[in-house]
Amino acid sequence: LGSVVGYFMSAKFLLYLGHALSTWGDRMWHFAVSVFLVELYGNSLLLTAVYGLVVAGSVLLLGAIIGDWVDKNSRLQVAQTSLVVQNASVILCGIILMIIFLFKTQLLTLYHGWLLTMCYILVITIANVANLASTATAITIQRDWIVVVAGEDRSKLADMNATIRRIDQLTNILAPMAVGQIMTFGSPMIGCGFISGWNLVSMCVEYLLLWKVYQKTPTLALKSAKVEESELKQLNVKKESDMKPAEGVQLIVEKDVTGFEPQQEKEISCAARIAEPFITFRDGWVAYYNQPVFLAGMGLAFLYMTVLGFDCITTGYAYTQGLSGSVLSLLMGASAVTGIMGTVAFTWLRRRCGLVRTGLISGIAQFACLVLCAVSVFMPGSPLDLTVSPFADISARLFESEPLPTIASPEDKPEMVFATGMPNLLNGSTTPANSDPEMSPEPVPLISVSLLFAGVIAARVGLWSFDLTVTQLLQENVVESERGIINGVQNSMNYLLDLLHFIMVILAPNPEAFGLLVLISVSFVAMGHIMYFRFAQKSLGKQLFVCCTPDPKAVSDSSPPGNTSTV
Numbered sequence: 001l002g003s004v005v006g007y008f009m010s011a012k013f014l015l016y017l018g019h020a021l022s023t024w025g026d027r028m029w030h031f032a033v034s035v036f037l038v039e040l041y042g043n044s045l046l047l048t049a050v051y052g053l054v055v056a057g058s059v060l061l062l063g064a065i066i067g068d069w070v071d072k073n074s075r076l077q078v079a080q081t082s083l084v085v086q087n088a089s090v091i092l093c094g095i096i097l098m099i100i101f102l103f104k105t106q107l108l109t110l111y112h113g114w115l116l117t118m119c120y121i122l123v124i125t126i127a128n129v130a131n132l133a134s135t136a137t138a139i140t141i142q143r144d145w146i147v148v149v150a151g152e153d154r155s156k157l158a159d160m161n162a163t164i165r166r167i168d169q170l171t172n173i174l175a176p177m178a179v180g181q182i183m184t185f186g187s188p189m190i191g192c193g194f195i196s197g198w199n200l201v202s203m204c205v206e207y208l209l210l211w212k213v214y215q216k217t218p219t220l221a222l223k224s225a226k227v228e229e230s231e232l233k234q235l236n237v238k239k240e241s242d243m244k245p246a247e248g249v250q251l252i253v254e255k256d257v258t259g260f261e262p263q264q265e266k267e268i269s270c271a272a273r274i275a276e277p278f279i280t281f282r283d284g285w286v287a288y289y290n291q292p293v294f295l296a297g298m299g300l301a302f303l304y305m306t307v308l309g310f311d312c313i314t315t316g317y318a319y320t321q322g323l324s325g326s327v328l329s330l331l332m333g334a335s336a337v338t339g340i341m342g343t344v345a346f347t348w349l350r351r352r353c354g355l356v357r358t359g360l361i362s363g364i365a366q367f368a369c370l371v372l373c374a375v376s377v378f379m380p381g382s383p384l385d386l387t388v389s390p391f392a393d394i395s396a397r398l399f400e401s402e403p404l405p406t407i408a409s410p411e412d413k414p415e416m417v418f419a420t421g422m423p424n425l426l427n428g429s430t431t432p433a434n435s436d437p438e439m440s441p442e443p444v445p446l447i448s449v450s451l452l453f454a455g456v457i458a459a460r461v462g463l464w465s466f467d468l469t470v471t472q473l474l475q476e477n478v479v480e481s482e483r484g485i486i487n488g489v490q491n492s493m494n495y496l497l498d499l500l501h502f503i504m505v506i507l508a509p510n511p512e513a514f515g516l517l518v519l520i521s522v523s524f525v526a527m528g529h530i531m532y533f534r535f536a537q538k539s540l541g542k543q544l545f546v547c548c549t550p551d552p553k554a555v556s557d558s559s560p561p562g563n564t565s566t567v
Helices: 002-008 011-040 046-072 075-150 154-185 188-216 229-243 245-258 261-289 294-302 312-320 325-353 355-376 392-399 418-426 447-477 480-507 511-543
Strands: none
Touching: 002 011, 011 046, 011 075, 011 154, 011 188, 046 075, 046 261, 046 480, 075 154, 075 188, 075 447, 075 480, 154 188, 154 325, 154 447, 261 294, 261 480, 294 447, 294 480, 294 511, 312 325, 312 447, 312 511, 325 355, 325 447, 355 447, 355 511, 447 480, 447 511, 480 511
8 A cells, every 4th residue: 555655646656647637738728729710710720720830830930949948947947837838828818719709799890800800819829829838848848857757767768658658648539528528518618618727727736746746856956057158158258357357447448438349249249139049949950960869850750741640631531431420539549549559569669679679660560551541542432533633622712703513423423522521421421511412422432441540540559659769769869958959849840740741731632632642641651760760770780680688677779879968
């Protein structure tokens, strides 16, 4: 009993509990804010698309700066500040959304609707601030605190990383379901109030948990100082001025008399402050490029350039292929199970074969499963039609008053436009929204879509094992004083490739081109794993394919030859 109580009071468990509360609130908010924006803008995806673009662009531009801020401040200050800013932003956003839902009609009449537009801009801006604060929290807790709590035990670090991912997998499924039920049986306004109240309570509990973890782990108070060359130069200048006080006084008097030099110094100081974020941005990317695990990080980022996941794009495509909402929810549950299996496989493989080889095995497993997705493109039921221009839908909306018809005759396959086909398919029907209900088009064969989702679900075992491998490589091989900025740039790379995948879908939005997007996605996954293979080849050399002997306490093989920055 004492050991059980001791575990529940340990820094490790308190860190898990705080992460679970934080992730639950994040997942509820990310799910709800998209629904709220669609609801507010007349069932249009415009505000949701703008929000997604702003979030991705902000992390892309500010990831290095956020990471640098994490590096230059104390751990407790960074964690508490980002926690308060994140939750306060979500609470404020929820209050503003409640006001909009209550007084939307009145806001539409004021200043010709400009006041309502300003409210939309304010909501997106504050929500973006919340996401940036969430990014800072993820960097400091998942990339720094967890390393310090684990200490020198790399097996313990691997287990903690895997547990964190399991929490992520569970909250990804359960949190949207919970807030979705509240919004369905209540109203969007009740959903806003619930999320605001949850974040208020969660913020107080998380704040206390952070303090407890900080107290139980004294090493968190010790942080390597990052001394820049410019700071060293300033120290040298000060020493020289101390050695020659007379000259220093004389120079100061001269500058004060002329009245010109101090102003020039002030201007230089202001210019330096303005240029500082840009210098930090540049230095962060240069430091990321110079890391021994650069290729491994790039390999992980390339996995974000894919439509082979359970996001809105793949879900929308599944609806057009005749899958009902209930079937999709079961598939999402299965993907969560395989994701958790991936975390278990990671810990087992790492003990058997070492960290670097675990990434190789995981990458091969993921790519082998995604081959099913590539095969599905050419199977019966696939809407792939390369004769249809991927820009047909865009040009139709831009240059025609009515969308171009996609059905040439009753014998042709049913229309598969995402926006028009989805409402009926939500109810389990495969009938196009604008077709005659008396007509009974032939059902779409499910061989293609079945193979697609079988590959996507099975690949998540390798995906999450690979993700954990790269995460731990970054934790172990990046010096403590650069953990924040390097992981900030890694987040920027992830968002960049994620943004490119959305742009790819915008350029080819019709379902006939989805098969082409699948092939491009598989190609990017292959390129990512080729980059990782090159990293592994540099790290292990001729020992690449020699498996280690089983040893639970084996030291990780993650340190590349000649690397002096391993923690």
